[in-house]
Amino acid sequence: MKSLLPIATVVALIFAIWTVAVVPMNIHLTADMAARQDIAVTPDTPAARQEVGALSLAMRNPTIWEMTYSLDRPNLPSPHQVGAELYKSVFTVEPTSRRSLLYHAWVTLSATLLGFVIGAIAGILLAVGIVYNRTMDKAVMPWAITSQTIPILALAPMVIVMLGSIGIQGLLPKSIISAYLSFFPVVVGMVKGLRSPDQMQLDLLNTYSASGTQGFWKLRLPASMPYLFASLKIGISASLVGAIVGELPTGARAGFGARMLVGDQYGQPILTWAALFGAAITAALLVAVLSMIERRTLRRMGMGAA
Amino acid sequence: MTAPVISASSLDLTFQTNDGPVHALKDVNLDISKGDFVSFIGPSGCGKTTFLRCIAGLEAPTGGTISVNGMTPDEARRARAYGYVFQAAGLYPWRTIGGNIRLPLEIMGFSDAEKKQRVARVLDLVELTGFENKYPWQLSGGMQQRASIARALSFDADILLMDEPFGALDEIVRDHLNEQLLQLWARTEKTIGFVTHSIPEAVYLSTKIVVMSPRPGRITDVIESPLPKERPLDIRDSREFIEIAHRVREGLRAGHADG
Known part of the structure; x- marks a missing residue:
């Protein structure tokens, strides 16, 4: 190492x-x-x-x-205070207890992962649409960019409240905010990846009279993999931020966001800082897992060793 | 005389660009017979690559006619009439050499057994047996280009179109590949269209040298080579070789003078 x-x-x-x-x-x-x-x-x-x-x-x-x-x-708080709080709330209480940071981590993580999956799939599908359809190319990209200029802090409470009013609560509203933040880097990276084959490679497939579908599966999709992984890594950390932001405005009772809020409101900054570090460590682990999958995939594809 | 494999008559191609129309090909007439090794030589912008792309149906001419095996280039392509070798090897980095050669076979729907047998055969043709499971980055530039030739040969097209395939390689590798290409041509009896801007390469390889000049892209001279089919590398020091090279050079110069 x-x-x-x-x-x-x-x-x-x-x-x-x-x-x-x-x-x-x-x-x-x-x-x-x-x-x-x-x-x-x-x-x-x-x-x-x-x-x-x-x-x-x-x-x-x-x-x-x-x-x-x-x-x-x-x-x-000093590092050792935060460290002690982390240790106490992770190792000395039952993970199912509301005082356990692991419990709160899982609440946030589940929303993050669900949101990330929704965001990544939406991002990939939009990218395919943008690359293969002129109308979508012209119409979707500006909106995707605009969507990211709206402050998520302003949007998140509205999403939660609106979904709540039609009876959707709990995991899904937070996941939607996660997805909202994570689809964008995936769209951008995937569009670039799908367009990365040069004219010569497209001409080559043309000389075989390859169909559009064959071009997608055999050339564009594999060529986009390095770009996809780069954007997935950005996407998953954005996803975690989205889930936390989704917990903040509504007085959520569990999750990193709830934990930070409690620390703030009851004047316990050590609690807030421990939750912050918990979130940062979770994000680092998520990115590390993705990096590992990336390395394995690219190596299996013969692109990792060069 | 048998019917030509490739026949172009009064072929015209004008590109519409932002700077106005560009006359890429003007009144091109050419017949290529079966088994010919035809080189297209000329300065940049003379339309040699464009002409090759017209044969392949990658460009649509704006005037005149062109036929390949008696069909339109589009039909010929669907009938797998030709294999195309580009300037860069363009191997997929995520596929092994064998996987790259299998690519056209997969697209064309060959059976697994046939794929296996064909990959082995063309790897042998370009002397890359044993490299089937290597990735492109593990091979030298010359070997990569040989793999891309194998890929173009794998589905048994009668015509091989090559667009400056050795342009990016150093001269020693290029000599070696030229020699190999001639052997391959002799063994497979394919019709080869070969774009180059190297006079020695064109003279050494070809039975027919087409000299082109730019603005507008046109043919200025067609030279039938008197050299024998067997060509050791040192034939390049012979008097005949030097005479043909001279004539090619004259043709290129004339094209420039009135261009």
């Missing part, structure tokens, strides 16, 4: 910056708390401290740096 070292380096750098940032981000809260516990801080009144910037307050009070890392409700 030669790629492990660069990745580890970047992750270490992010953690280093994060760790350093915890001090100034939490220094005001910490100073107030320390003052209440009769620990000397400068300046010594809350009002005066509000006048001082975070960096200079941190520089003046090195003795309370350590405390910034263990606040109950920090502005920025």
Whole structure:
């Protein structure tokens, strides 16, 4: 695994910056708390401290740096706090419990996967239509692009509410938002992939009097595979974002989105951050699984080793 | 005299482009007999490739007539009259060499047993036996082009149309492939149409050299080669060879002077 070292380096750098940032981000809260516990801080009144910037307050009070890392409700939780919360909510509670992050992960993941499948199939079908039909080429692409300029945050509540009013609730509305976000990269990548064979390769099939169907299965579809996988990887992370966004506006009771909302509303940023990391790890795993399928498929197709 | 395999009379082709019409072929008359090795030579834009594409039915002429085996090019194509070799090998990277050669056979609906037997036969013809399960990227450029020739031969068309097939290869590989191509032509007795812009290549390979010139694309000279059918590479140092090459060069120059 030669790629492990660069990745580890970047992750270490992010953690280093994060760790350093915890001090100034939490220094005001910490100073107030320390003052209440009769620990000397400068300046010594809350009002005066509000006048001082975070960096200079941190520089003046090195003795309370350590405390910034263990606040109950920090502005920025420290890495070990988030790590501990992740550990606790993943490994120490039953996965079926509502306090388990795995439970919430599954709720979001199921919507993500369903939405991704809908989005990917819709994307592939639209791409085939666009490549084979002039009218669709002219008509569909502008709308597909327009659809992505509408802020999903504005659209998501409407989708949920409208579908709810006709009795569709639970998994499907979230999946539709997922699909809405994930079909677009698939359309774009697949159109490019299906059009990737050059004129010479099309002429070659022409000299065999090949039918359009044969051209699709034997040339265009296999030629599009590398493009398809690239866009599926973008699509599946968009899908996860869609599912989370679908959970946010409606006060969903489960899922990463619900977890973030609860953390926000009840002033438990560690919970929010743990859910954020849970979502990021899930996205990374999803992309990794797709990459593995991509490598296997392309290698089996003889295109992986070049 | 038997009827020509390919016959063009007063063939015209004008492309409509954004910069106005381009006269790609003007009044082209040519008969090609069975078993001929015909080279088309001329500078870029002389219509040599366009003419080959007209034979293949990949371009539709705007005037005159062209027949292949007594049929229109479209009919001839459906009757699998020709195999076409392009400038680049154009092998599918996701298919093995054998898989690439099987492609036309799959499209034309040959039986599995027949596919297998034909792939083995044409691989032997281009001396690629043993490479059936290799992928294109595992082969050199020259071997890839040989595989693409095998692909064009696999369904037993009588006519082989080749559009600068060795243009992208270095001279040593090209010499070798030219030699092999002549042997293959002698063994299979196919009619070959061969586009090139190399004078030695045209003279070395052909029984008939068609010299073309541009604007408008037309035939300026047709040279029947007096060289024997057996041609070792060193025939290129013979007096006859040099004389023909000279005549081709003169033809090309004349085409330029009045063009």
